[in-house]
Amino acid sequence: MSPQLVRLAVRAYRTMAYVTGTMLCILVFICIPLQVWAHNDVPVDIVGTLHGILYIIYIVIAFAMTRAVRMKVASPGTIIVLAAGTIPVLTFVVERWVSRTYIAPALAGAAPSEQQPVLR
């Protein structure tokens, strides 16, 4: 896999991690309290459906990213990345951890120093 593809996968993953994570925070910290205490189901219906769709996209893109940076499929790291989209705030934490532990070394390995200057 070319370095550009790895970077693209990582960028897509980061975007989806933040979008999905933000949507889940809105759902859990704003919409569900509205449903429980204000008895207003509309926000949960809209944001819940939206998060469901986003999570499906997230899980596919995040899985592609774990393959791009050569994380093992059957590893706790991969499972944590995929599950993070369902637990509030965790996507932000996991994104930082994955960046440090897997993405940075993979990018360093994917683009050796003699290739880097010609890329731009």
Next chain:
Amino acid sequence: MSSAKPRPRWLFLITPRWLAWHAFAVFAAWGMLWLGDWQFHRAEGGNALSWAYTFEWPIFTIFGVVFWAKTIIDEYRSPRGAVTSAAGAVAGSPGPAGDSLPGRAHTAVAEDEQAGEDPELAAYNAYLARLNSRTAAG
């Protein structure tokens, strides 16, 4: 590479850890389909949000099955021995200790050769070399 006949690679599939993983995959797939069915009944009962979940759970089931298949393909292609990798599959640490850079690079190269990605890599390197010579000339 001793003179002894090597164990067939697929044998890792019937080690206890992998059998537990297969059992979990079946249970999870069944559970997700059951949840989809439950949401379908709730949707029929008039819960609008459940319609979304009715379709989401089967999608998650498909993803789960793909994920399970990928773990097997990944393990099968892994250049490391089946025993060590199976141990790493469940109990392995994802930390830097298990993934030091030289080791990763070595694994990557071996995987590339096995997956037949070498032509792509060679083409890419040739492309880079061409660009490089062009900048040097110009």
